Amino acid sequence: MKLHSNPWLRTAYARLWVRAKSIYGEPLWVAVNVGFPFFTSFSFTMVYRAYGLGAYAGFAILGGVMISFWGNVLWSMASQFNWDKQVGLFEIYISSPAPITAILVGMSLGGILGTAPSAALVAILGWVIFAPPIHPFWPAVVLIFSLTLASLYAMGMALSSLYLAYGREADSVNEALHEPVSLISGVYFPSVGAISPFPFAVQAAASIIPLTIGMDALRQSLGFPIPTPFIPLYIEALILALMAIILLLASSRALRFLENKGRRTGSIAVRQR
């Protein structure tokens, strides 16, 4: 099957290209994106080293890598359609024959490609400066990393439909979600399992967020010194795959529902600011 003969693939490729080009066309973006994740992970690495356990420094570096993707999911996936709606782009999307799921998937792949350089830079700097002890099993790392990103961006797609429905407060919701989700997902420390500081109820609630399972699985596959794993690695891989499929279907259904409702009521292009 050729790319140009399939409208879905063409749409996804076009959206991917625009997003990737916006980053790679301006290399300064990488420098801009790397700042906050790097300094935050540097600070937390220093906390681990200064107060006791330098062996856990890798938690903070991995956190700096993954926080870049979480920020991208929140700011460039979840709220993107809402912003597109405000500038009149969303009505072009829905009035064109381009499938909305293809736009979302293209946006996700472009977001991953665009975030990868800054995330890689955080990883390289962290590992060069602090050299944390790791014993990775690389095939598992690659698989888990891919599944984590798949489920995380699927969550971003599902959130985009929510933001479209309740768009007025998108920025405030992003501000309010970013830090708490990073906290309970255990981006910089294990929030689930034997060494989690949180009570069981919080750990159970945190486990429904793909980032929590993804972080725990990545820590296991990278061979960080965790005494007892929260859930065996292969089960976490299955959960992540399941989450990705469910969230992808949910986002597709939710967007179709909103699109149909918007068409019926004539509110689809109504800007809320």
Add this chain to the structure above:
Amino acid sequence: MRTIGPLAGVIAASSVYFVGSSAAGRFSPSQLAFILIGAALYTHVAAYSWVPTLAIAEGKWTYVFPQVFISPHSSLPYLTGRTLASFFSSTLTVIVSLVLSFFVLSWVFNTSIPFTVTPLSVTLLFFAMLVNILGAFGLGLLLSAYALFATKFEWALPTYVAGILMVFSEALFPVSFLPHPVSDVANVLPFTEFMRASRQAMIQGGDLYSYFYYIGLATLGGVILLAIGFLAFRYAENRGRRLGVIDKKTA
């Protein structure tokens, strides 16, 4: 809503400390108090020190700042007003997040955090926050001087400065852990002295002599930074008027 982010940030920093120190068998409530105060106050400084830069960066796009810029008075009173307004709102946010995180962490970590909460200690904390406006506004003006001329990514500069402050202001760990000569520079920053003074006021074992010593250093450093920021901004503003750069912007 505005309290949720800072509160989560404070709890995250404290949890990192708890996980690391507990696993090493070196957990200490006074070190937890050190991190709790530092994380909360760092958020406070980061929240309002970038306001002048943001006012210019956003103001260029919304055409608010060019109106201020061409008015007969300098843009300095406008930036001062916006910074002070942000200072007051972030002070409220940081106090709420400090109180909530104190109770949440005492319960979750099952420990007693050695805070000194008396009318005197709270007054001293507020006084330290007021003194810190000098340094934070000076830093804001320095960044603003750059933002007047920058045509892209000037909005991202404060995130870098916030990140740098997190590392170099003794927010989460003593600056002595940084390598020389970086630790020497961090040691004399007014923000570092502000953190130390606030800890002397709020953590048990602090004393008034040390508090006023650090406040004196924070004031001195703040005045110097403010003077440098003021001169840099004045120079940039005059030069900007001559060159007509205020409408320059790129996507």
